[in-house]
Amino acid sequence: MILGLHSFKGGSGKTFVATNLGYKLSESGKKVCIIELDLKAPSLHSYFESSNFVNDLLSKKVSVEECLIKARKNLSIIIASPSIQEIRKELVRSDVESLKILERLQKVLTELKLMGFDYIILDNSPGLSYMSVNSMLVSDIIFFVSRAEKDDLAGLRILYEVSKNVEKPKYVILNRVTKEAEIEFPVVAKIPCSCEVPDHPFFVEINREHEISKAFDTLVEKILKIV
Numbered sequence: 001m002i003l004g005l006h007s008f009k010g011g012s013g014k015t016f017v018a019t020n021l022g023y024k025l026s027e028s029g030k031k032v033c034i035i036e037l038d039l040k041a042p043s044l045h046s047y048f049e050s051s052n053f054v055n056d057l058l059s060k061k062v063s064v065e066e067c068l069i070k071a072r073k074n075l076s077i078i079i080a081s082p083s084i085q086e087i088r089k090e091l092v093r094s095d096v097e098s099l100k101i102l103e104r105l106q107k108v109l110t111e112l113k114l115m116g117f118d119y120i121i122l123d124n125s126p127g128l129s130y131m132s133v134n135s136m137l138v139s140d141i142i143f144f145v146s147r148a149e150k151d152d153l154a155g156l157r158i159l160y161e162v163s164k165n166v167e168k169p170k171y172v173i174l175n176r177v178t179k180e181a182e183i184e185f186p187v188v189a190k191i192p193c194s195c196e197v198p199d200h201p202f203f204v205e206i207n208r209e210h211e212i213s214k215a216f217d218t219l220v221e222k223i224l225k226i227v
């Protein structure tokens, strides 16, 4: 099952949700792979090391096996390249190249499923781009990660409008929630805000009793039921 994480505005918590949701799903016994598809502004290289990146994988330079970082039992990660050259390539990619990337992404996902991965989490760039729309097209479930603030919610409405022809189940994950917020879309999780987000890739691993970890447990229960 492919889970796509999107947001209109940057910094809503997609990467935070990708890593912590991935961790919790893997802990439930599922085999999980997180793929960083934010090729314009990668961030997972700050926590994980690799000499092969999703950029190389999508341009067929390396195999899936060569890119997989084994982060934990049942949890693998494929990160995006932090090299300026690679980021620049992403900024000038043509429409034709983007279509080829879509085909390649589909093949990579099929391969990962054949390797036994139960859940593949796609951590996308914010806003709308060929890459993020490609990612919506290959996802089985689309999650929009949003803060409960007015400007984020306005962006969320734009995303719903733009993706209305993409016929996939869509849910909102409200992140950094500090107050009650009523919204017109289905909310599948409300993740509280913490002032003590540590310099560690998996908040839920080192803060097991925290409200955030409990919110991820509830989200995992719901996702496992969606299958």
Ligand SMILES: Nc1ncnc2c1ncn2[C@@H]1O[C@H](COP(=O)(O)OP(=O)(O)OP(=O)(O)O)[C@@H](O)[C@H]1O
Binding pocket: 007, 009, 010, 011, 012, 013, 014, 015, 016, 017, 038, 041, 043, 124, 125, 126, 175, 176, 177, 191, 192, 193, 194, 195, 197, 212
């Ligand atoms: N629930 C939370 N409580 C406190 N801090 C959080 C929470 N969720 C995310 N953060 C922090 O907010 C910052 C932005 O989160 P993150 O990088 O996950 O957002 P993003 O949507 O991936 O951003 P971008 O669009 O730039 O990729 C990070 O420093 C992250 O640790």
Ligand SMILES: [Mg+2]
Binding pocket: 014, 015, 016, 038, 043, 123, 124
């Ligand atoms: Mg991110």
